[in-house]
Amino acid sequence: DQQVKQNSPSLSVQEGRISILNCDYTNSMFDYFLWYKKYPAEGPTFLISISSIKDKNEDGRFTVFLNKSAKHLSLHIVPSQPGDSAVYFCAASDYGGSQGNLIFGKGTKLSVKP
């Protein structure tokens, strides 16, 4: 059973607009969440993270929101740029339970059109 779900396999957005990528989780013990970005034929690169004690974390154009009651997090990219076109993976960690291992979603492919 998937503990981290990214229900949208793909998303297409116009350049300059907002991209919203969503992620749901089932394990209430998860206490740290991360987003990774992956270009084809490259390894994932860490983008932004959030601890469960916060509900928002911002880094430049990227903001992650966490709604613990809904077990939902989202990544907002504003404004979207063509270089943001990549696969985005959501990941969660339960340090005490999973020894810090990350559980990844299946990814959402973002296409930003000029």
Next chain:
Amino acid sequence: DVKVTQSSRYLVKRTGEKVFLECVQDMDHENMFWYRQDPGLGLRLIYFSYDVKMKEKGDIPEGYSVSREKKERFSLILESASTNQTSMYLCASRAGGLETQYFGPGTRLLVL
């Protein structure tokens, strides 16, 4: 800057061959991981290691083994490659006590 390197970017092997994938990190990280990435399946954990000579099975260890003789190096071994092991293999490392993993560039393996 964390640097994780993998020995090959692309590999082509034949069914039944023994395959070695090597990963080296330069940040003195305690923890290292091997994943495979397949379309529609995301990243799946094969094996991980918390210390030298230590190894733990991940979610899909069948058909694989690992070796960690030195802290900076973590090797993934396919004892007898099969076509269903054609995939992108990703190595990652992490400092102890922190969650963020840092990935290498990946090795795309094709087994014919």
